Amino acid sequence: MTTIGYFSSLGLLYFPLSLSVSVFGAMTGMLCSYALGRKFGKPLLWKYGKWIRLTTKRLEKTESWFERYGPWAICTGYYISGLRHLTCYLAGMSAMSLRRYLLYSIAGALFWCAFFISIGYILGASADFSDAHASVL
Numbered sequence: 201m202t203t204i205g206y207f208s209s210l211g212l213l214y215f216p217l218s219l220s221v222s223v224f225g226a227m228t229g230m231l232c233s234y235a236l237g238r239k240f241g242k243p244l245l246w247k248y249g250k251w252i253r254l255t256t257k258r259l260e261k262t263e264s265w266f267e268r269y270g271p272w273a274i275c276t277g278y279y280i281s282g283l284r285h286l287t288c289y290l291a292g293m294s295a296m297s298l299r300r301y302l303l304y305s306i307a308g309a310l311f312w313c314a315f316f317i318s319i320g321y322i323l324g325a326s327a328d329f330s331d332a333h334a335s336v337l
Contacts, residue, residue, distance in 0.1 A: 205320020226309040237292025278312035
């Protein structure tokens with residue numbers, strides 16, 4: 201995302217279009233996780249959870265935690281690798297309505313993409329690479 205912001209600061213990419221495509225891409229992945237949670241639910245986690253150290257006890261704790269903080273976990277889960285897909289899977293598994301899920305996941309994706317693209321844009325706009333090119337030549 202920061203690279204996209206950097207390219208936008210150079211004028212190689214159009215910032216609003218880059219943001220839109222990035223949000224669409226993030227939402228595509230998150231909707232896949234949600235759909236998997238809706239379709240396969242707990243049995244998939246019971247079978248393969250051991251590979252990610254998700255025991256039955258941890259799954260129960262995670263479910264109760266998600267019931268309490270689920271919508272906000274979806275929004276903030278974008279900032280923690282691995283957690284973003286797990287929260288979306290849990291949303292599908294807990295039968296959260298698609299409309300409610302989309303509300304929180306689109307907000308999370310928009311803020312996440314805008315944050316990192318903006319960092320790249322700001323850093324790219326403030327960087328002066330003229331000395332770096334001169335020393336190479």
